[in-house]
Amino acid sequence: MSRFVNVFSLSIMLVFLTVPGTYALSDLFTFPLHPPLPEIEENQIQSVIVSTDKLSKEEVLRKVKNLSSVSLKTEFETAFNGFSLTGTKEDIEQIRQMPGVENIYPNQQYKATIERSVPYIGAEEIRSYLDVHDHRLTGEGIKVGIIDTGIDYSHPDLRRNFKGGYDLVDQDRDPMETKSKQGLPTMHGTHVAGIIAANGKIQGVAPKSEIIAYRALGPGGMGTSEQVIAAIEKAIVDKVDIINLSLGNDVNGPDWPTSIALNKAVEKGIVAVTSSGNSGPKMWTVGSPGTAQKAISVGASTPPIMVPFLTMGSNKSEIELTPMQGAKPWDFSREEKLVDAGKGFLKDFTENVKGNVALVERGTIPFTEKVANAVEKGAIGVIIYNNVKGNFAGALEIDALVPVVSISKEDGDDLKSSLLKTNYIQTSFKKIEDSMADFSSRGPVTYTWDIKPDVVAPGVNIKSTIPNGYESLQGTSMAAPHVAGAAALIKQSHLDWNPDQIKAALMNTAKRLSNEKGYYSPIEQGAGRIQIDKAVRAETLVYPGSFSFGMFHNEETRKEKKVTITIDNQSNEEKTYSFELPKSENGLQWKLPSSLSIPPKQQKKVTVSLDITPSIIKEGIHSNWLTIYEEGNPIHLPYIFVIEEPDYPRIMGFQFGQGDSPETYLYEAYLPGGAEEFGIALYDPDTFRFIKYLDFAKDVSRGIVKKQLTKEEIGLKGVYKGLVFAKNKGREDTIEVTISINESTILEKK
Structure with missing residues (x-):
């Protein structure tokens, strides 16, 4: 296994990218059609x-x-x-x-992507409905496979639902969570299982569904792609109805083996649900297997919660605080003093921090170490601001004795600047609901230009089961099992529906979410937040629930692209359907079917055409909704098209670490569109003087690029600043890193 990992939390959906192949808890990988393999010696x-x-x-x-x-x-x-x-x-x-x-x-290697949220999405309301056997909709008789860290099947809220499974880590039939005597203990799978099917002190979305647990991620939530694929195969053989994968990575692409396997599971009749990732709010952050075309990729929204906001001095602009998993709640009710504590090294905490709140920058050392140092010096709370643009969802390895929250780099920089004028902060609380979580990964998917996520569900402060108790976590890892539970209720109600129909029911009836600027775009929320009660009662299904017209180029004077959709009348009466013509725009001409009628229990395929003159349309991503009316009731279908090569990151998932043999180092990066030039330049960390290229290549194919280097080839020892760059189609992207070439290798993304 590779020695290095890239960890980020999705609630505890942690994701790891390593070599020669590892998986992690929820944020995802996506990969190339012909991925290059690491450079190794003949006998390695x-x-x-x-x-x-x-x-x-x-x-x-x-x-x-x-x-x-x-x-x-x-x-x-x-x-x-x-x-x-x-x-x-x-x-x-x-x-x-x-x-x-x-x-x-x-x-590849991976690592592990209710109480108020369950009624909020309509799960309790639908309990009054009966299936064909006159049983209430509770998921009874539906088998849900959970591919994760295993589950604590002795938990009083889960033991009645547990119906076996398999441990792909230890190769036995005991899929129990990792316990401390086996290594770094886990709880992620138990939390996910509770959201789906807890049936005790708390009630999951489908409290009588059967849980089949597949432990594909071992100590610390680590596992290989081989184990994840093998778990998917086991689920197919076991004939589960639904599988949930709250795992993945942060590389955006459609063609990695786990995504392929997930699509195959859907073809075999299984509803596949996966988290989209926790790398938002930027575009292009959805990761594999959340990029799998046939799976249901799930982003995170907020249930009704009270959220803490911060103001400082006379500056009344409010900063939203994101609680970190493993910390005490942020419950300050009076004015507190804020003290800058650098990056959180012990030496960064002055005597002034005692009895006050510490402001700490992310990076270099783990969150847990920063917080432990703050507590040792007497801080009563910690605010960790990002070291790259945007916010993040974080987790502590050990429960903290003080409140810890995260904020964006921009907000952190503002607070740091404000410290020149005042040291005092105030906290207020607001009720928030049906907003997109900042950490929720956004689409679209590179290369295929598909819309992801497909839907969103509550993923913020979700209380569920963990070994020996209950805990609130957040992340798209928590959003996905809401949808898996919803799929179980729909399946119980409609045993003859296939995965496409269940996915359509969830997407067609979703609530489109908005903020003060209007609707969140489809690449942020997909079709919207699920509404189980409406999905179960859907009489018309339109699938696929979203579609892409692909990419157009400016030199094309005019081009028509077509998509075929199925309108499925599930009711007992003939229904009439009509399309709403989208708002007229220069360069766009829609060709939509005229009004049509479909007999009861019948379906019809129709063609939707878009005639585009690319030269007079603004370059970039164009995404909106096409509306079909079912006798006056609207069904909103997200669509997307792209003019010219989009402005997506040219480099993703860069890692550097020790190789598979002594005296070697290995780097890895994902190039979603390939690169005309790719390289790693090393600089002196003090003078920023250029030293040498660690590697350089031209005309690199899209996908993963890897190379193993010996110490002799590197010819250096010590700590260096590195600049990783990729140039492709008029854009050059860079990632600044710190590379340590000695006995232990550390990578720090800036």
């Missing part, structure tokens, strides 16, 4: 996943077994055409050339 071993075409698989396997250095690990039968193995560089290159081999992927 690496772990990979091999994709084959269906007809050639057995022949490829026969040849692979004859290779002396290859160790076959897992053969995938249903969710993915292929197998995993370990082998030398020479063997893997030989396998790559075999007829029938489509792709070879590094075995």
Whole structure:
């Protein structure tokens, strides 16, 4: 396994990107059609996943077994055409050339993406409705597979619902959460399970559904893509109705093996629900497998909650505070003094911090260490501001004795500047509901230009089960199981509905969310916040629930693109449908079906066309809603099209760390559109004098770029400033990092 990880919290949806292949809790990966593998020595071993075409698989396997250095690990039968193995560089290159081999992927690593929220989305109201057996809608008889850190099936709120599962980490039938004697303990899967199906002191969305637990993430919430895919395969074999994956990474792309496997699960009749990630509020932050086209990708909104806001001195602009998981609630009711404490090293805390609130910048050392240092010096609260634009959702490894909150870099810089005039802060509380959580990842998806997330659900301050108790967490990890529970209720009510129909019911009936500026865009909220009561009673289903017309180029004088949608009349009466013509815009001409009637229990495919003259339309992302009326009742369908290459990040997921053998280092980056030039420049940290290129390449294909370097090749030792850059189609993006080349390697993103 790789030595380095990139952790961010999604409630505890933590995500890790490592090498040669690891997965983490909720924020996601997405990857290339032909990903390059790490540069390794001929006799070094690496772990990979091999994709084959269906007809050639057995022949490829026969040849692979004859290779002396290859160790076959897992053969995938249903969710993915292929197998995993370990082998030398020479063997893997030989396998790559075999007829029938489509792709070879590094075995990536992942880490682990109610009380008020359940009634808020209509789950309690729908209890009065009955299924075909005259049973109330509680999820009874529906099997929900939870691919996560396992669950504490002894919890009094979960033990009645637990119906078995499998541990893909220890390879046994005991999917219990990791306990302290086994390593860093986990609780994420238990929290997710409670949101879906708690049936005791608290009630989940579907409190009588059956929980099938798959422990794909072990100590600390870490697991490999092999384990995640194997868990998906187990779920298919076990014939679960729904699977929930609150896991992923922060790389935006549609073509990684876990996304492929998730799409295959949907084709097998399973409703796949996954979190979108916690890297918002910027665009292009949805991660895989939340980018899987056929899955339901879920963003986070707020249930009705009281949110703390901060003001400082005479400046009355309010700063929203995001509580950090593991800390005491922010409950200051009087004026407090704020003290700047740098990056939170022990030396940064002066004597002035005692009895006051510490302002700390994110980065360099863990949140837990910053807070421990603040407590040691007598701080009564900690505010951590981001070191890059935007806010973040964070978590502490150990429960804190004081309140800890996070704010954006912009707000942190403002507070720091205000300290020159005043030291005093005031807290007020406001009721917030149905707003988008800042941390919730936004779309669209690179390369396919699909709209993600598909829907949103409550994901802020969600109280649910954990081993030996209950706790409030936040993140899209908490939003996704609300939707998985909703899907269980819909499935119980409509046993004959397939995944496309269940997804459509959730999207077609969602509530579009807005703020003072108007509706959040589809790439922020998808179709909107789910409303279970309306989804269960939906008489018309339109799918897909959103669609993309793709990308257009300015040199195209005129181009028409078409999408086909299905209108499905599930009622017992004939219904008439009509389209609302969108507002007229220069360069756009819609061709929509005229009014049509569909008999009861019938469906009809219709074509929607968009005629575009790209040269007279503003470049960038264009996204809105197309409205279909079901006899006066509106159904809003999000759509998107792109003019010219969008302004998405040219580099994602950069990591640097120790390699797979002594005296080596390994870097990894994801290039969603490839790069005309890519490199890593090293500078002296004090003088900023350029020293050398750690690596440089031209015309790099889209996808993951990796390379292993020896200490001799690097030729340096010490701590350096690094500038990672990628230039593509008129845009150059850079990431500033700190790289330590010695016995232990640290990467710090600026």
